[in-house]
Amino acid sequence: MTRMGFGRARRGRYNPNILSFPKDYKYPYIGFARQSPKAVLYHHEVVWCEMDWSETPRIGQKILQCVQPAQKLNLEEWTSKPGSWHSDPRIMFSPLGEPLMVVGTNGKANCMGQFVIDLRAVIPGLSTKMKLDHVPIRYQTLIELPRPDYNEVEKNWFLMWDEANIGHVQHESEHRSISALDAPPEKQVNIATPGISKCVSALKHPMKKEKGQANDVHQGTNSLRVTLCDFPCIPTIHNTVIIELLHLKYKNVYELFYRRYAIIMNATAPFNIIGRTGNLMYAGTDENVMLYSVSITWDHDHYREHDDWNEEVHGGHKISTLPDVSSENEEEMVTSDENISSVSKRGIPAKRHVRGTLDSKSRANLQRRPTTAGEIEALVGNEGTTSVSAPAHINTTASVLMTSTQLPVATTQAHSESTASSRQSESPPWSQSADDGLATVSGATSTPEHAQNSLVNKYYHGWLDDMIMIGIGINDRESGVLHVRARDILECIHVCE
Numbered sequence: 001m002t003r004m005g006f007g008r009a010r011r012g013r014y015n016p017n018i019l020s021f022p023k024d025y026k027y028p029y030i031g032f033a034r035q036s037p038k039a040v041l042y043h044h045e046v047v048w049c050e051m052d053w054s055e056t057p058r059i060g061q062k063i064l065q066c067v068q069p070a071q072k073l074n075l076e077e078w079t080s081k082p083g084s085w086h087s088d089p090r091i092m093f094s095p096l097g098e099p100l101m102v103v104g105t106n107g108k109a110n111c112m113g114q115f116v117i118d119l120r121a122v123i124p125g126l127s128t129k130m131k132l133d134h135v136p137i138r139y140q141t142l143i144e145l146p147r148p149d150y151n152e153v154e155k156n157w158f159l160m161w162d163e164a165n166i167g168h169v170q171h172e173s174e175h176r177s178i179s180a181l182d183a184p185p186e187k188q189v190n191i192a193t194p195g196i197s198k199c200v201s202a203l204k205h206p207m208k209k210e211k212g213q214a215n216d217v218h219q220g221t222n223s224l225r226v227t228l229c230d231f232p233c234i235p236t237i238h239n240t241v242i243i244e245l246l247h248l249k250y251k252n253v254y255e256l257f258y259r260r261y262a263i264i265m266n267a268t269a270p271f272n273i274i275g276r277t278g279n280l281m282y283a284g285t286d287e288n289v290m291l292y293s294v295s296i297t298w299d300h301d302h303y304r305e306h307d308d309w310n311e312e313v314h315g316g317h318k319i320s321t322l323p324d325v326s327s328e329n330e331e332e333m334v335t336s337d338e339n340i341s342s343v344s345k346r347g348i349p350a351k352r353h354v355r356g357t358l359d360s361k362s363r364a365n366l367q368r369r370p371t372t373a374g375e376i377e378a379l380v381g382n383e384g385t386t387s388v389s390a391p392a393h394i395n396t397t398a399s400v401l402m403t404s405t406q407l408p409v410a411t412t413q414a415h416s417e418s419t420a421s422s423r424q425s426e427s428p429p430w431s432q433s434a435d436d437g438l439a440t441v442s443g444a445t446s447t448p449e450h451a452q453n454s455l456v457n458k459y460y461h462g463w464l465d466d467m468i469m470i471g472i473g474i475n476d477r478e479s480g481v482l483h484v485r486a487r488d489i490l491e492c493i494h495v496c497e
Contacts (some may be wrong), residue, residue: 004064021130047072087155092223116142145181159223168191207250237455242265259279262280292472292474293471311452468484
């Protein structure tokens with residue numbers, strides 16, 4: 001683990017989120033941290049800066065630090081109540097490349113709600129630096145995320161996207177609750193399968209509450225989409241999953257301790273939990289201090305060792321025979337011996353490659369609102385402001401786990417069609433449509449003859465041999481970052497029955 005330097009603050013700057021800049025930008029990352037300037041509960045701010053690798057004076061220890069003084073993120077436009085504050089940010093790229101932040105602040109109907117905003121709307125020049133001027137900004141201001149019934153205090157929600165890149169928000173992991181972003185308010189019901197998998201709930205242990213002890217399941221990071229094989233195996237809904245890092249929190253009076261686990265979910269709604277890892281131990285860290293995994297993001301721009309996905313080259317079009325969908329007796333898609341060999345070496349079923357193309361309704365749902373990033377950029381500018389080990393109880397590899405992800409394609413298609421048909425003219429602020437499709441902004445290459453695989457993009461998706469960056473909070477005072485390949489996080493998986 002490498003320490004991060006956000007500059008001096010009264011009570012430190014901690015719980016970092018990190019996003020990568022394109023590799024030809026002068027600095028590799030932009031970082032965000034939380035601070036408590038008045039040292040009081042629930043009064044927090046978010047600060048940000050561009051970051052680069054450096055060394056500490058005299059000792060020469062590697063550090064990722066701000067290249068200019070960290071500055072407060074300007075979110076003053078949300079004024080539902082006097083004295084607004086912003087807590088526990090979770091920052092991630094959407095499949096479109098939108099740099100989104102989910103953050104807690106004064107709710108409209110409760111003490112603390114969860115809101116989403118596109119960071120390009122509040123950080124001058126960010127669209128250009130990230131080469132996202134062509135991607136519309138859907139979340140110009142803080143938009144409250146939906147939930148059928150709100151708790152008085154909501155925390156740590158995260159976004160995830162299904163196989164058609166339709167957005168969802170998960171509110172809780174233990175008493176699982178998920179809502180679709182793109183449905184009108186009356187349709188934003190909890191779509192999650194009731195209850196949490198026993199392989200997750202069994203992690204909790206009885207504690208003596210009368211002695212100030214507690215043992216709780218806490219959502220930790222945002223989500224990522226992972227294909228459970230090395231590039232260039234073809235991503236399908238059968239070999240691709242959603243992951244997040246979840247915490248088991250232990251409390252003994254004033255002593256806090258976290259264990260962390262990767263949770264593996266289906267890539268299709270309702271994102272059923274199909275597996276988990278053992279307790280992840282971060283190399284170079286002290287388990288006697290409070291370590292909290294805050295964010296996970298792909299670092300393709302600086303650590304990817306293979307080409308970007310090209311649908312024409314890697315999608316199997318030149319070496320496969322497409323089935324006649326009108327034939328009732330048509331066999332499954334035929335793949336070349338070369339592809340079957342390269343995939344089967346990892347024990348992964350290679351009998352079918354499904355390209356998840358987007359229909360017009362799903363494509364319209366992905367990019368919304370007419371205001372361009374350039375227009376928002378002008379408005380903002382005018383305002384002027386490593387290794388991981390998982391103890392093995394069940395020695396299950398990622399390739400074996402994929403047998404648990406086999407879902408009928410018809411079921412998945414039915415879900416997508418049902419979700420699309422449920423949209424009505426009365427819809428949330430983010431559901432205004434735009435003209436471009438995912439292939440235009442995903443960072444992957446497609447051709448008119450072969451639509452882009454909807455699971456693949458350079459922001460939210462990666463393969464086992466790609467690098468993940470983990471942002472770590474230390475004792476609610478400091479920040480650290482860890483680079484680890486997806487394979488090492490998912491090396492040993494407990495399959496949920």
